[in-house]
Structures are given as structure tokens and as C-alpha cells.
Amino acid sequence: NAGVTQTPKFRVLKTGQSMTLLCAQDMNHEYMYWYRQDPGMGLRLIHYSVGEGTTAKGEVPDGYNVSRLKKQNFLLGLESAAPSQTSVYFCASSYQVRETQYFGPGTRLLVL
């Protein structure tokens, strides 16, 4: 039981490049989330999903897109990376509304 996994662990991009971050969970959770963590700002919700085939915007969605084609996977895409997107990205999942969210190990992204 791996819990929540994220791929890749670290990535360097040049401004304007695109990439996709993959989150996978094996706990059969309905809800999945993408957060970004920046110094002194805690975690901020980018997008979330309440089930397979659904996505919704969080607090800071601009510049990101997501897809949830399979229940266990939640993809975060950056179409044209900007230096402001340099951050640590965390994926999380939960079974039901207000249940505990379990986090992946994070992806460190540097945009030059």
C-alpha cells in the first residue's frame, strides 16, 4: 500500500516549457487535490477533484490545468511555465468530505 505517490520528485524547466505532474493514490479515495507550498504561505489549493471525471478550481488555479480520467490518478499540467510557478507541489487525497487528507511526498519545481 503505497498511499499517495508523485512523479517526478524534482524538475527544472525553462520559462515557456510545459510539463505534467502525476499523482497516484491506491486508497480508493474519491477526492484528490493539488496544492502548492511557498515560503511563509502555507499550502494553497490549486485544483481539486470530487471524483473520476470531475475537476474544480481552488484558490490559485491560474496557469494550471488538471485532469482526472481515472479515479486513482490526478494530473496537474503547466502549459507555459513561468518563474512564479517555482514551488513545491503536493498532491493529496481523502475518502470523503472533511475526512483527513493524506499527502504525497511533493514535487519540487524550479522554473528558470
Place this chain on the structure above:
Amino acid sequence: AQKVTQAQTEISVVEKEDVTLDCVYETRDTTYYLFWYKQPPSGELVFLIRRNSFDEQNEISGRYSWNFQKSTSSFNFTITASQVVDSAVYFCALSEARYSSASKIIFGSGTRLSIRP
């Protein structure tokens, strides 16, 4: 508006001292959950506790204890006899359910705790 405030940005204590991390929250929901997460230097986020708004009993787990007071909207975390391994950033969080029944957690900005040997 929902908000979580951790006024202590950094705390440094000597090993074996007791330390309390403060958390104050704001919400208009009558039903909500409060959480504490630990982020050690390795970077992962580790769930510590969840408390619902109807349960004001204090919780103790080994050297950790939590004091939930609705009257002051606070959910403070105390580590007794601190150890170097407790060094981490600790996040307090509040769960609301205002977006299409999804559980959105709002995090405080975190308190960096350093335990000196």
C-alpha cells in the same frame, strides 16, 4: 471568511522543554474539522490529528496534546519534554465544505520549531 492564523513563525527551545504551538481559526461554518500536520526537514506532510467542531475534549497522544477551545477559536498543540526529532514545521488547518461538497483544507502559514540539544 475562513482563516487559520499561526502567529508564531519560529520557535526555538532546548531539548526537554515543553512547547506550545498556537493556532487560531475563523469560520462561519457550524460544522468543521481542525487538523495538525507535521513537515519534517525531509519535506513530507505527516498527519497528526483531526478534531471535529462538536468534540471539545482535549486529546493526548504520548508527548503530544491538543487543546481545542471553541470559545476562543483556538486549537493549540503542546509537545511535552521536546526532543530533537520534533524539529519540523507544524501546520494547523481548517476543513470547510463550501465548494460543491468538496472538503477544502485551509492551512495556516506554519510554525517552524527547532529543538536544540
